[in-house]
Amino acid sequence: NPYIPIIDTHYQALTKLLKVLLFSGQHCYIADLCLDSFLQNIEYNVRRAVILELNVKRVLGSLGNGSEAEQFKNFKDFFCRAENRLDFYQKYPLLSKYISITCKNWLLASKELIERLVCDWDLMVSTLNIPSTAKLSSIESGGDTHNGGRTVNILTFDGKYKVIYKPRSVRLEKEFFDYIGKLNKSNKLSLRFHTLIVIDRGKYGWVEFCSYEAAETRDEVRDFYYRIGALSAIVFALHGVDIFFENLVAHRD
Numbered sequence: 001n002p003y004i005p006i007i008d009t010h011y012q013a014l015t016k017l018l019k020v021l022l023f024s025g026q027h028c029y030i031a032d033l034c035l036d037s038f039l040q041n042i043e044y045n046v047r048r049a050v051i052l053e054l055n056v057k058r059v060l061g062s063l064g065n066g067s068e069a070e071q072f073k074n075f076k077d078f079f080c081r082a083e084n085r086l087d088f089y090q091k092y093p094l095l096s097k098y099i100s101i102t103c104k105n106w107l108l109a110s111k112e113l114i115e116r117l118v119c120d121w122d123l124m125v126s127t128l129n130i131p132s133t134a135k136l137s138s139i140e141s142g143g144d145t146h147n148g149g150r151t152v153n154i155l156t157f158d159g160k161y162k163v164i165y166k167p168r169s170v171r172l173e174k175e176f177f178d179y180i181g182k183l184n185k186s187n188k189l190s191l192r193f194h195t196l197i198v199i200d201r202g203k204y205g206w207v208e209f210c211s212y213e214a215a216e217t218r219d220e221v222r223d224f225y226y227r228i229g230a231l232s233a234i235v236f237a238l239h240g241v242d243i244f245f246e247n248l249v250a251h252r253d
Contacts, residue, residue, distance in 0.1 A: 001046055002079045002088045003099050010103040011035055017111050021118055030136065034110040037141040037153075042099065049092050105149025113139075113153065113165060116204060124163065124206055127199055134158045154209065162209035170205030174198040180234075189230060191223055194251065213252045223253035 001007075011031060018027035054075050057063050063071035078084050089096040117124075117136075125132045134157035142152040142164070150167035157163075166173075177195040184192045197208040215221045235243050 001043065002050070002085045003042065003046060003096075005082075005085070006099060006103055007035075007039070007042065010107045014107050014110055017107075018114055021114060030114060031110075033136060033139045034106075034114075037139060038106050038110075041141065042102070045098065045102075046095070049088075049095055053088070102149060105145070108148065109150045109167070112150075112167070116165075116201070117155070120199070120201065120206065123199060128161075128163055128197055128206070128208060130157055130161045130163070134161055162211075164207040164209055165204070166207060167204050169203060170198050170200050170207060173205070173207060174200045176238075179238075183234075191226055191230075193227060193231070210249045210251055212249055214250070215252055220253035224250065227253070 014034065015027055015031045018030055021027075022030060054072075057075060057078070058071060063074045066074075079088070122132075124130055136155060136157055137159050138154075138156040140154040140156070142154050145151045147167070152167070153165045155163045155165055173196070177198055180193045180195050183189055184195070194210075196210060199206040215224050232243075234240075
């Protein structure tokens with residue numbers, strides 16, 4: 001990746017910022033978790049230009065006459081030289097500008113996420129039933145970026161406890177599940193709905209994770225379709241929008 005030096009500069013900056021927030025030795029580990037999913041996003045946006053350059057150089061014979069592995073090594077060595085990377089940046093100016101902006105946004109958004117996690121940890125432990133000794137084991141991007149590179153993230157602790165971080169107000173989610181909770185208590189529904197725990201922190205929030213699980217019995221399939229029908233009616237009555245398959249999670253019945 002010709003942008004590795006730029007990414008590494010922002011990674012080192014994040015590491016220094018996290019060193020102030022976290023206990024000794026944790027900052028590098030957490031920075032690595034933030035970097036993992038970010039690199040996937042960078043690779044997705046850069047690969048077409050890199051593959052094009054690889055094929056052009058192969059056709060022109062610029063990579064030598066060795067095996068495919070040797071030619072690929074020569075291609076990687078080509079980008080180890082600063083002047084060659086600069087030529088690539090100038091050849092793809094819009095891509096290079098995008099990568100530069102994306103790296104800056106990632107740095108600020110990652111710092112913000114960890115700051116909020118540290119600030120809210122005790123509240124999350126008491127509300128979401130996460131062990132106080134749980135260790136953050138992964139950070140997974142859960143959608144498109146908005147508002148300066150911020151994105152929904154799935155945080156996993158000890159490899160099994162998961163929480164959704166939303167870098168925007170979650171008041172809507174909280175009000176919706178409070179409403180569903182009142183319907184459950186009213187006994188007006190034949191079947192109760194499952195509700196999620198929502199921690200509303202104003203400009204951002206944390207939401208209980210709901211995993212996909214397939215229905216296992218005929219009764220569960222029947223109850224699932226009752227609930228999805230009732231849910232559709234409730235959302236329609238509340239003038240809800242954006243309710244399609246990518247925003248729904250099927251969990252047993």
